[in-house]
Amino acid sequence: MADSRRIVLVGPMYPYRGGIAHLSETMAACLLERGHTVHAITFTRQYPALLFPGRTQYETGTIVERAVEAERLIDTINPFSWWRTAGRIQELGAEVVIFRYWIPFFAPVFGTIARILARKNIQSIVVVDNALPHERRPGDVVLGRYFFGAMQGCVAMSSAVDRDLDQLGVSCSRALGPHPVYNSFGTPSDRARARKKMGLAKDLPVILFFGFVRRYKGLHVLLDSMPAVRDSLPDVCLLVAGEFYDDEEPYQEKVESLDLQNQVKLVNQYIPKDEVADYFAAADVVVQPYLSATQSGVAQVAYQFEVPIITTDVGGLAEIVPHEEAGIIVPPGDAAALASAIVRYFVEDMQASLMAGVRRQKQSLGWDQLLDAIESVM
Incomplete structure (x- = not known):
């Protein structure tokens, strides 16, 4: 087990919905259990409404208590919020920031925050769901390289993701950490x-x-x-x-x-x-x-x-x-x-x-x- 670190987890968390948000919430709780100090930061606006194909970006159903409540600071299309977020991470005394990455849309905001933090000697690492998206578009590789170029460590959640990191030329410290089984959906129903x-x-x-x-x-x-x-x-x-x-x-x-x-x-x-x-x-x-x-x-x-x-x-x-x-x-x-x-x-x-x-x-x-x-x- 690593020495205790002051960690800020950055990515989707409640009130945002979906598997990545659910996994991030459990990740924060598990890091706490390992003795780390954990704060979390999520979005004020995750996707502009015009770019989101679903009905709502927010979790519905019963609200449950979470081990770490995320601060809502990041507007993905407002660069001023990126600088404010970096400042808040410094105020929290972070030693390590853990980003979640799954599509290139987030490369500019996360990559910029990481570069600001690097000037303050705050380490940025990432847990990678997808290094390249399922449905490819022009610019995906360029955006991916911008983001991963700001990382000091990468954790790939499958060997396929790790191969995509090779394709992007990611040279920082890397490890393979398989996607764990969820434990956040309650007990089996009858x-x-x-x-x-x-x-x-x-x-x-x-x-x-x-x-x-x-x-x-x-x-x-x-x-x-x-x-x-x-x-x-x-x-x-x-x-x-x-x-x-x-x-x-x-x-x-x-x-x-x-x-x-x-x-x-x-x-x-x-x-x-x-x-x-x-x-x-x-x-x-x-x-x-x-x-x-x-x-x-x-x-x-x-x-x-x-x-x-x-x-x-x-x-x-x-x-x-x-x-x-x-x-x-x-x-x-x-x-x-x-x-x-x-x-x-x-x-x-x-x-x-x-x-x-x-x-x-x-x-x-x-x-x-x-x-x-x-x-x-x-």
């Missing part, structure tokens, strides 16, 4: 109660696609696989739970053109933190048909609730879902292979045989690996 709440029969085979919908997540491929799944499992239900960041209409049209209205249940909304357990309790298996990825927090939520996973061999997903141990790995974009895997899972009753592997992964993806990696680059 399966029968969860299904009743969602209007699902207790004996239906239920597939869960969870999280916001973008094309790279491959929901369209999963929909294409469903007619073949239905042929073998007439009562199957695909539960899609997450807000559409893409236009929902093409997905609805696909459901209708494939005559899947009785097999697909779309819940087009952000799932509040206190409702997540119900969706995983209702599911027999989680399917992540991603076309591209570095890593995904959905798998770690599935492990929290001990639900096996069918996913694709992209990025770091196969690292955390050992094939035929904790789930099934299929090629990306292959609806036939995906359908075959889903049918096999139910016909061969693989939920029971995979459960031991799911529990091993849950145990192995605890918080110590990530925390050790963070401390190794401080």
